[in-house]
Amino acid sequence: MPIRVHGSARTAARAPRQCVYVGHGTRFANPFVPGVPSLGSPGRQMTAEEAVDLFAATLRGPIGRFYAARFAAVLRGFDLVCTCPLDTPCHADVLLCLANGSASRRDARRSTCLLEGPLR
Template sequence: MPIRLRGASRDTATLPTACIYVGPRSRFANPFRAGDPAPSPFGPPMDAAETVDLFAATLRGPIGRFYAARFARALRGLDLMCTCPLDVPCHADMLLRLANEPGDGYTISSLEGP
């Protein structure tokens, strides 16, 4: 089963495993960042878990489903690398579930919860 690794985009070339970088400035990056303002105008800044939830919700939307399908095909069977610490929630975990769900394709349910 593929795993999430921590590192920068340049680190993927040195690994003996099939790995792709999904962190900042990649086409798979989470556009939402911890510390960004919450979607609610009076909410506190978002934490890491909230940004992952918001990214997953975006991929469940009408346009996001198209990207979710493309991401699932492109990432299937690969380890994913991001700059997030391994002990905090990261969108790479959600992308791993999306890309490696059993069956012949992705399902939007794979974007919900751990």
């Protein structure tokens, strides 16, 4: 089962298994960044969990489903590399669930896999 790996694009390139870097600067990056002003609560910074939830919600939308289906096809079977610490929520967990059809152990514990419903 593919997993999330902490690292950079260089980490993905050097990995013994096939990995894809999904962090900043890639088409798979999360446009919602923890630490910036929160969209829901002005004057408060967005948490990592909020950023992941917004990413997942975007992929459930009418335009997002188009991208979600393509991301799933490209990322299926690969380990995903991101700069997020492994002990915090990360959009790579959502992408892993999307691409491989089930939540990883870490993802199931956090319930960050929010992509219910068919992708069309």
